[in-house]
Amino acid sequence: MTNAHSNANSNANSNETASGVYSTKIQEQIDQLFSTILTEQQKINKIKAADPDKVNFFKSKLDYYIKNRGREFFYNYISSGKGHGPFTELLDGSVKYDLINGIGFNLLGHSHPLMIKANLEAATVDTVMCGNLQTYVDANEASVALVNSVKEKSRLKHFWFTGSGGCANDLALKLIWQKKAPKYNLIAFKKAFAGRTIATQEITDKPDFREGMPKYLNVFHVPHFDQKNPTTSLYNTLSALDDLWERFPETFSAMMIELIQGEAGFIYGDKAFYEGIFKWAKEKGIYVWVDEVQTFGRTKELFAFQMFGLDQYVDMVTIAKAAHICGALYTEELNPKPGLIAGTFNGSISSIKMGSKIINYLLKGNFYGENGRIAELEKKFLNKMQKVQDSVGQDKLKFFSGIGTMISFEVRDGNKKVTTNFAKKLFENGVISFTAGQDPARIRFLLPLSLTDENIDEIFTILEKTFKEDLWN
Ligand SMILES: Cc1ncc(COP(=O)(O)O)c(C=O)c1O
Structure with missing residues (x-):
């Protein structure tokens, strides 16, 4: 195994590009541990039913946890901490x-391997967390990797760490508001999801997610792309935007959008749609803020805005999830005044190390572009979905679509209860998915890149079987 320390001389105990103690002995022991851990984890390599003698133990752990947290989990799932690939x-x-x-x-x-490595390397560092006041070179490395990945074509210049995707969106909003004060109105999209903070629960277009909450923001939701009526989508959205502007002229600070709406079940448009609405925003002097919390790393480029060729429009981009670090990328113009943003943590040392590792790995590997692995996975999944639809009928598998590693489908007419039942049956049969959206609800896959063709064949056998069993109605 090589790491950022490998160029250091064997007795050095510091290094310019990675923090933590270092010696040849430590490196040897890390290498050994790395191999031992990986070899053990690799034993988890096929699906399997529960061990009869662990069933009661599992149930008691789950019940105990549920009692403590006060409500059930969606799935009866507690990880053993063992797993490999998918x-x-x-x-x-x-x-x-x-x-x-x-x-x-x-x-x-x-x-x-990169995860195991990030964890082991982090163990050589003197704290678990990286602070905002007292930073480490690892945080700088991750920020530089991010900014470098967008600097060629966009105006994004700075990155600021936050503790979650929702907090990244809160931070973005503060920066935008400070520049646009007192224009605090926001444009968002129907079916949007932006997080669970006080501010983001209002950008999220789901009133039942904020039952009993006071209202602080003025957020106006306009239609996103309509996948079932693509030709009229741009016209409809622009009309809604013009209406808004007529009612509340010169009061908006930003248009906030998920280019691919994750929690809505992967609703997305095309370049012409996004260019149309972004040009409208720019003409009105409104910032374009793209939420890539769920899409980062998962499309046919590192960012969805890059895949759609929208680099020139973006003023603010928020990330989290697959990046292993959370925060906002923004332009020079949006760099705030001192005092507006701070906070204790940047993240754990291991997640920050993982952040730079994953960015470099994704960009150097053959993942992106029309011939990359992600495009290949998308094609394979959509082809297989078509085959399942041909086999089980369109009344059962009504609709499917997908982009990159984000695939979704509708069971019957997308009834929420039926969709939830289907997800639970699929879970029992050995595949973990999740539901998304409402009217219609969808089943959603967020694919790992480690899937082999053999895995994909088995997954679709299970999916078809679950449809045919018809135990979810
Ligand atoms: C598009 C989008 N924005 C924001 C969030 C919130 O991120 P977090 O759960 O890390 O706060 C999510 C989470 O699902 C998301 O999908």
Whole structure:
């Protein structure tokens, strides 16, 4: 194994590009541990039913946890901490395909070598967390990797760490508001999801997610691209925007958009749609803020805005999940005055180390572009979905679509309860997915990059079987 320390002379105890103690002995021991851990994790390599003698133990752990947290989990899932590639082992000894990846963060799959490495290297550092006041070179490395990945074509220049995707969006909003004060109105999109903070729950277009909450923001939701009526989408959205402007002229600070709406079940448009609405925003002097919390790393470029060729329009981009670090990328113009932003943590040392590793790995590997692995996965999944639809009928598998590693489909007419039942049956049969959206609800996959063709064949056998069993109606 090589790491950032490998160029250092063997007795050095410091290094310019990575923090922590270092010696040849430590490096040898890390290498040994790395191999031992990876070899053990690699044993989790096929799906498996629960061990009968662990079933009661699992149930008691789950019940105890549920009692403490006050409500049930969506799935009866507690990880054993063992898993490899697309496979995750539960505490009851069962092994399943993980096609949701913690709702998106495990893009590389379980116990990927880079993850093991990031954790082991972090153990050589003198704290667990990286602070904002007292930083480490690792935080700088991750920021530089991010800014370098966008600097060629966009105006994004700075990155600021936050603790979650929702907090990244809060930070973005503060920067935008400071520049545009007192124009505090916001434009967002129907079915948007932006997080669970006080501010982002109002950008999120789901009133039942903020029951009993006071209202602080003026957010106006306009239609996103309509996948079932693509030709009229741009016209409809521009009309809604013009209406808004007529009602509240010169009061908007930003247009906030997920180019691919994750929690809505992967609703997305095309370049012409986005260019049309972004040009409208620019003409009105409104900032373009793209939420890439769920899309980062998962499309046919590192960022969805790059895949759609929208680099010139973006003023603010928020990330989290698969990046392993959370925060906002913004232009020079949006760099705030001192005092507006701070905070204790940047993140854990291991997640920050993982942040730069994953960015470099994704950009150097053959993942992006029309011939990259992500385009290949998208094609394979959509072809297989078509085959399942041909086999089970369109009344059962009504609609499917997908972009990059984000695939979704509708079961029957997209009824929420039926969709939830389907996800639970799929889970029992060995594949973990999640639901998304409402009217219609969809089943959503966030694929790991570690899937092999053999895995994909088995996943679709399970999917077809689940449809045919018809136990979810
Ligand atoms: C598009 C989008 N924005 C923001 C968030 C919030 O991120 P977090 O859960 O890390 O706060 C999410 C989470 O699912 C998301 O999908």
